[in-house]
Amino acid sequence: MTEHLRRHWFGYLIAFLVLALPLYASNFFMRSIATRALILGLVASSLVFLFKYAGMVSLAQTLLYGVAGFMVGNAVAEGGTRGMQLGWDAWVGMYFALGVTVVVASIFGAIASRTTGIYFLMLTLTYAVIGFFFFGQVTTFSGFGGISGVTPPDVLQSSVRVFYAAAIVSILVYVGFRAIARTPFGLALQGIRDDPVRMASLGFNVPLHRTMGFVLAGLVAGLAGVLNIWWKGQIDPQSIAIARTIDVLIIAVIGGISSLEGAWLGAVVFVAANNYLRTIPFIDELGLTEARFRTVIGILVLAIVVLSPEGLTGVIQRAYQWVRRKVAKPMREPLKKEAIDSS
Amino acid sequence: MLLALVLAWVLFLAEGTAAEPAFSDPGEFLVTVLDGITLAGLLFVVASGFTLIFGLMRTVNMAHGSLFLVAAYIAIDMQQSMVGKTRSIVSEDVALADWVLPMLAGATVAAVLGLVAYHLLLRWNQGQELQQALITVAVSVIVADQLLARFGGLAETMIWPGSVTHFFEILGSRYATTRLFMLGVALLVALGLWIWLTKTRMGIVIRAGVDDQEMVRALGVRISVVFAVTFFVGAFLAGVGGAMGASFAGAAPGTDGAWLLNSLVVVIIGGLGSLKGAAAGSLLFGMVTAMSPAYLPIEYNFYSIIFTFVLLAVVLAVRPYGLFGRPE
Numbered sequence: 001m002t003e004h005l006r007r008h009w010f011g012y013l014i015a016f017l018v019l020a021l022p023l024y025a026s027n028f029f030m031r032s033i034a035t036r037a038l039i040l041g042l043v044a045s046s047l048v049f050l051f052k053y054a055g056m057v058s059l060a061q062t063l064l065y066g067v068a069g070f071m072v073g074n075a076v077a078e079g080g081t082r083g084m085q086l087g088w089d090a091w092v093g094m095y096f097a098l099g100v101t102v103v104v105a106s107i108f109g110a111i112a113s114r115t116t117g118i119y120f121l122m123l124t125l126t127y128a129v130i131g132f133f134f135f136g137q138v139t140t141f142s143g144f145g146g147i148s149g150v151t152p153p154d155v156l157q158s159s160v161r162v163f164y165a166a167a168i169v170s171i172l173v174y175v176g177f178r179a180i181a182r183t184p185f186g187l188a189l190q191g192i193r194d195d196p197v198r199m200a201s202l203g204f205n206v207p208l209h210r211t212m213g214f215v216l217a218g219l220v221a222g223l224a225g226v227l228n229i230w231w232k233g234q235i236d237p238q239s240i241a242i243a244r245t246i247d248v249l250i251i252a253v254i255g256g257i258s259s260l261e262g263a264w265l266g267a268v269v270f271v272a273a274n275n276y277l278r279t280i281p282f283i284d285e286l287g288l289t290e291a292r293f294r295t296v297i298g299i300l301v302l303a304i305v306v307l308s309p310e311g312l313t314g315v316i317q318r319a320y321q322w323v324r325r326k327v328a329k330p331m332r333e334p335l336k337k338e339a340i341d342s343s
Numbered sequence: 344m345l346l347a348l349v350l351a352w353v354l355f356l357a358e359g360t361a362a363e364p365a366f367s368d369p370g371e372f373l374v375t376v377l378d379g380i381t382l383a384g385l386l387f388v389v390a391s392g393f394t395l396i397f398g399l400m401r402t403v404n405m406a407h408g409s410l411f412l413v414a415a416y417i418a419i420d421m422q423q424s425m426v427g428k429t430r431s432i433v434s435e436d437v438a439l440a441d442w443v444l445p446m447l448a449g450a451t452v453a454a455v456l457g458l459v460a461y462h463l464l465l466r467w468n469q470g471q472e473l474q475q476a477l478i479t480v481a482v483s484v485i486v487a488d489q490l491l492a493r494f495g496g497l498a499e500t501m502i503w504p505g506s507v508t509h510f511f512e513i514l515g516s517r518y519a520t521t522r523l524f525m526l527g528v529a530l531l532v533a534l535g536l537w538i539w540l541t542k543t544r545m546g547i548v549i550r551a552g553v554d555d556q557e558m559v560r561a562l563g564v565r566i567s568v569v570f571a572v573t574f575f576v577g578a579f580l581a582g583v584g585g586a587m588g589a590s591f592a593g594a595a596p597g598t599d600g601a602w603l604l605n606s607l608v609v610v611i612i613g614g615l616g617s618l619k620g621a622a623a624g625s626l627l628f629g630m631v632t633a634m635s636p637a638y639l640p641i642e643y644n645f646y647s648i649i650f651t652f653v654l655l656a657v658v659l660a661v662r663p664y665g666l667f668g669r670p671e
Binding site for chain 1: 597608
């Protein structure tokens with residue numbers, strides 16, 4: 001137990017700081033920064049999971065997140081002008097939305113499961129854009145105006161509670177993804193990532209494993225989509241447009257595309273840059289106002305891809321190891337003495 | 344089987360659609376087919392640049408749509424200053440040179456931009472597909488934002504030259520010659536590419552490089568020069584497509600993403616890196632795009648976008664690397 005704590009103290013600290021956020025953060029920060037970052041981090045974490053353990057860069061995560069959101073909107077909203085307005089209970093709507101997301105993800109995953117690498121990236125980007133036009137054009141489900149007036153379940157009526165829902169789901173997903181990676185399924189997935197031909201000759205069904213990984217990641221993206229529409233109350237096709245799809249990829253890259261923690265770190269940096277860029281002194285004089293936020297983010301991504309492919313998590317890890325080396329040296333002597341005494 | 348069903352539907356059964364069955368309304372059918380073929384021409388111009396770059400260098404240029412949009416905006420600006428009006432230009436004002444010169448200028452700027460990006464960002468990480476894709480994604484984000492700052496968010500169009508803007512009748516339906524002009528430009532581009540790739544020394548080197556890069560290098564060819572030229576031509580083609588696309592459907596923020604998607608669909612269907620594949624993919628995608636809204640029952644018209652997806656799914660189910668593609 002203590003060994004477990006010693007190895008994971010940092011994770012517990014972060015989880016504690018996040019859960020205690022309502023005690024010390026402003027309402028604006030809670031609603032517009034923290035909740036949004038947690039939800040975007042969830043979507044990005046599903047992308048990171050697929051890349052880290054299955055070697056697939058999926059740009060369809062934003063679409064699946066949108067599918068879940070639109071389905072909640074169609075199932076729950078009533079009295080609006082668009083969508084199906086089924087007027088169901090919020091929880092039923094959630095299960096319905098997640099079910100549809102899983103079905104859609106299975107179809108997409110099965111079609112994409114035989115392609116790999118850069119082909120997979122392009123194919124999933126194509127899914128994303130087709131999905132955007134689908135929800136834009138098909139007025140049965142939404143149309144470009146989107147669906148509004150979606151209320152969350154009674155338990156989640158206040159914004160603090162939505163924040164807690166997002167935080168708890170994030171923690172569970174993080175722990176869950178790491179646990180899945182150690183199951184036989186997760187290990188098979190990693191084997192397929194490294195050598196699909198060998199895994200196939202060992203008797204593993206490679207396309208099926210890839211599809212299942214894709215469905216699992218899709219489910220997490222769907223959860224994020226449900227949380228998002230509960231948080232925002234509305235959804236329109238613009239929120240799954242190609243720029244949003246690229247945003248999620250950018251978040252994963254900023255945090256480090258092969259680190260699960262990085263997904264949320266990247267999301268925090270992204271959302272904070274979006275909100276606070278204009279408050280940095282003298283930034284206007286460089287022509288980098290809030291309106292030019294995307295240029296700044298683009299340059300940041302370029303710098304990260306070129307200089308530190310492991311993203312900010314990689315930078316932090318290297319800094320941490322450097323500090324530990326510096327600090328550990330002078331501490332070694334007394335430690336040794338203690339060890340001798342106790343023996 | 345599937346094809347026979349679709350044919351039967353289009354020829355005889357499509358009652359209650361925008362176009363009516365081809366058997367009873369052959370003019371409308373011919374117009375739809377022409378729409379498909381002319382759109383395929385434009386698709387081919389843009390996608391051939393994309394596939395040329397990928398075929399030789401394995402670089403997926405996610406900024407291809409941005410190059411398209413840069414060229415479109417520059418061509419529009421130049422046309423406006425050549426005609427001397429910034430708004431309500433009619434095609435009678437536009438001489439052929441007022442269209443061709445801006446088109447070439449826009450394409451050249453796109454090509455130079457592509458070459459600069461290649462030299463600064465992509466030259467030293469050959470073969471790292473994901474890193475290169477991410478770099479071009481970042482470039483496309485920056486370019487899109489700068490274009491928004493410079494040209495604003497309103498849609499602009501380029502005007503076709505007056506000498507090609509007519510209508511003529513086929514089987515009782517009117518048809519615009521500008522679309523045929525667009526197809527003509529595309530055929531010229533295709534012919535030029537074909538001559539370049541099969542009849543010139545550089546083209547032969549490029550085709551050899553697609554097959555076996557190491558061997559070409561070992562034979563003493565300076566492949567970095569060949570790479571630079573290929574990237575220049577690929578970006579130039581995106582630019583030519585940009586000017587044509589701006590005349591055909593206009594240019595606005597977001598057009599870059601739409602045309603990146605179009606290129607992707609074409610090359611995924613046709614097979615990455617193959618020009619034959621780009622031609623086949625353009626034709627299939629163009630036909631599906633033109634046919635599906637015309638031959639769906641009117642009340643389900645808006646579902647036509649699904650057929651793009653169906654086309655992708657069917658092709659990939661049969662050939663995971665596209666019609667003319669090869670596995671790595």
